[in-house]
Amino acid sequence: MPPLPPQLTETWGAAYLQILIALLVFAFGVPALILQVTLPEDVRRIIFGRRRMASWLIIMIWLGLFCLAFVWLLHPCPNGSSSDWQNILAGAIVTVTIALAIGFWWRNLYTSARERIARDLEDSLIKTFRRRGFLEENTLSDLIYLGVHGDPGIEKRLVLEAIDHLAEKVQQSEKYEGDELEDVIRDLETTLTSKDKPGSDRNFSLACTILTCVRNRLEDRGWSSHPDAQLVQSTLGGLGVAAVETKAQSTALAFLEAVASDRDTLFEMGLVALRAERFHIATAALNKLEALAEFSLPLTADRTVNLLGLLAHFWNSGISTRRRAESFLARLKDSFSPSLQECVEKSLEYHYGIARYDTADKLAKMLQDIKGAQVGQT
């Protein structure tokens, strides 16, 4: 004969109650304290922000049911005459409470891994997009929060990879119309250029690859002028300038390759590089600007404002940089239309008009030198 379950006597009732109270205190309170102390602030904020309400609601409901059951249904009988179902219910309450506590903490520990959180957020965003055609703002904010506050290197990489997958899935979706990734692209820059925790070289390189892939997919659809494509271009520019200022040469060069058709960004990157005496990058930017201008001759003023601006900085920076600028002008000075002098004057006005006074000054100096050389020749 199987052993009988314990009868719900007063002693057993008190024991059950003690177990349950101990469980509630230690199973939920102590681990919560441990998580509070051990989890990074950003991870904790997201876990508790997204899941705490639901979890605590379940616990409170369970606590309510348990009290109700013990007070109204399972009131311990001093003579042990409670019915079988009461005994089973009492046992079930304790067993389920233990299972609930274990499940709650297993879930919290499992999901507190940064990688898991990033993947969950990514999945949630993809599901919402497939269902409703837009990216849910709060979830995206959580993902970006994780990226901004994550340490450079692996922690930021996890978020960047989630963004990469997200962008790919969104762009593959029929609901994608070329402007749904705006926030994602904008936030990518925020993730890497946060003041406290800027991205590492590898993070920057990965972002460059992600943005280039987004742009390639847009180009494949013939959507080069859609908002996302334009934003990709400006973000590549922003990150490119940041890379020239703070990252390794290889990282900056990767961005330079990615923005090779954007004259404004090439000018910015070239100028920042020249000022930082990163001559390889500066010369690469100048070379690309030259190639864009030379694509069709004659060289007109509207296609050479940035080129001449950067050339003027080369011209006035040092002996060797001036030599590099002179070699271009020596080769193509007669290809300017209507003339080199007039193109330099227009470039000067252009840069003055957008408050790039230093560039305008350098152009004025170069113009003076060119005029002087012409007078010398005559």
Add this chain to the structure above:
Amino acid sequence: MKPKVLWIEDFALIDLQNWPAAVYVTGRHDLQIALDASDALRHLKKSEYDAVVVDIQIPPGNDDAWKKLYNQLGHNKATSRLGLHLLYSLLNPENAKVEVKPIPNWISSDRFGLLTIESRRNHEQDLKNLKIAVFREKTAEMPSTALLEVIEEILAKRGSGLA
């Protein structure tokens, strides 16, 4: 117009980042860089190049066909030699392992050259099949002007019709 040049080399921005500097300083060429087979193909389909310098050992990039071939050939740059397979796809499609469609109509053997760590001895037959005349072996003592020299060799041979 500057001759347009594509350099397909995965180390272009890392170990060999000084090599393009010599090209930029002369200001004579519009140099672009592709870091893997998929990236290279994208560049080649998008623009016409006067010279293309190819490394034999390159990674596949994002494209599924190149990734598949890379995995089939040992998941290793040295064993998969995707640079060579890329050249076969473009210049000798009958013997290619990855089909490229459409092949840009400007593609011709005289615009391509190899700059690789591998020995020429091991690739005589490939050079014959692909009709490529310019081959330069990368060595540790090589000066940073090596890329410029290869580019100018390709352009010179094209100009003189020797390729």
